[in-house]
Amino acid sequence: MLNLAKIRFSGNLEVESGLHIGASSAFAAIGAIDSPVIKDPVTNLPIIPGSSLKGKMRTLLARSYNQRIAETPNDDDERICRLFGASTGGGRDGQSPIAGRLIFRDSFLANKDELMDKGLSTFTEDKFENTINRTTMIASPRQIERVVRGSKFAFELIYDVVDSTEVDEDLEMILAGLKLLEFDYLGGSGSRGYGKVAFKDLKAETVFGNFDVEALNQKLEG
Numbered sequence: 001m002l003n004l005a006k007i008r009f010s011g012n013l014e015v016e017s018g019l020h021i022g023a024s025s026a027f028a029a030i031g032a033i034d035s036p037v038i039k040d041p042v043t044n045l046p047i048i049p050g051s052s053l054k055g056k057m058r059t060l061l062a063r064s065y066n067q068r069i070a071e072t073p074n075d076d077d078e079r080i081c082r083l084f085g086a087s088t089g090g091g092r093d094g095q096s097p098i099a100g101r102l103i104f105r106d107s108f109l110a111n112k113d114e115l116m117d118k119g120l121s122t123f124t125e126d127k128f129e130n131t132i133n134r135t136t137m138i139a140s141p142r143q144i145e146r147v148v149r150g151s152k153f154a155f156e157l158i159y160d161v162v163d164s165t166e167v168d169e170d171l172e173m174i175l176a177g178l179k180l181l182e183f184d185y186l187g188g189s190g191s192r193g194y195g196k197v198a199f200k201d202l203k204a205e206t207v208f209g210n211f212d213v214e215a216l217n218q219k220l221e222g
Contacts, residue, residue: 005161005209007216009174011202013048013107013155018127018146019195021052021187036145037124040108046123046147050104052186053157058084060180061173079173082166101160101170107153115150123148129192146194155199161211171216178202 022035040047058080062070065077074086085100115123127144159174161167178199185195202220204213 003209005211006207007159007161007204007211007213008207009155009157009159009202009204011155012110012152012200014198014200015147015149015151015153015196016198017149017193017196018125019048019151019187019197020127020144020146020189021048035142037147043108045109045112046151047109048107048153048186050106053107053181054084054102054104056184056186057177057181060184061177064176064180065173079169083170083173101162102174103158103160105156105158107155109151110154111150111152114152115148118150120148123151144189152200155202158207161209167211175219 019037020035021038037046038049039045058073058076061080062073062076065080066075067077068075070076073084074081074088076084076086081098083100083102086098088097109123112123124145125148127146129142129144157174159170182198184190186197187195189195204216204220206213
C-alpha cells in the first residue's frame with residue numbers, strides 16, 4: 001500500500017469519421033434532425049460525455065479479459081471492477097462495493113477556431129439514412145446529426161494510485177482500453193463507419209502525491 005496519488009492522462013481525442021453520441025429527442029418537427037448529438041448547453045458545441053467513454057472502454061475490456069460471461073458489470077474481472085467500480089464487490093467477495101479508480105471527464109471541443117479556418121460554419125453535419133422494410137419495401141428516411149471529422153476534444157482521465165502492488169497491472173489495463181477504443185468505435189452506428197477516434201498527444205502527469213510517470217510516458221510516446 002502507499003499514500004494516495006493521482007495521475008492525470010491528458011491529450012486530444014480526434015474524431016476520424018463522423019461521430020454520433022445522441023441526446024434525447026422526444027419530438028422532432030417535420031424536416032428537423034431525428035437524432036441530434038449531445039451538446040454543451042452553455043456553448044451549444046458538441047461534447048463527448050465521460051460516461052460514454054467509460055461505458056465503451058469498460059465494455060471492450062470486459063469482452064477482452066473476462067473469463068466467464070458477466071451477467072452484470074459487477075461480475076466483470078476483478079481488474080476491471082477495481083478500475084471502473086462495482087456495487088456488490090465484483091470478482092472479490094461479492095458483497096462490499098468497490099470504488100472505481102478511474103474518473104472520466106467530459107470532453108469539450110478544443111479546435112473550434114481551426115475548424116472555422118477550414119471554412120466550417122457549423123461543427124456538426126446531417127447524415128441522411130434510410131431503413132427499408134423487407135416485406136413492404138417501404139423506406140423510412142431519417143436524419144442523423146454527427147460531429148464532423150477532424151474535430152478534436154480535450155481528453156482527461158484521472159487514475160487514483162491506491163495500491164503499489166497493482167499499479168503496473170492497472171496502467172497496462174488503461175492503455176489496453178484506450179487502444180481497444182481506437183480499433184473499435186465510439187457512439188452509435190459503428191458498423192456503418194461512424195465513430196472512429198484516435199488519442200493524440202497523450203501524456204501522464206502526477207497531479208497529487210508522489211509517483212514517477214517517466215516510464216508510463218515512454219509507453220504513451222511509443
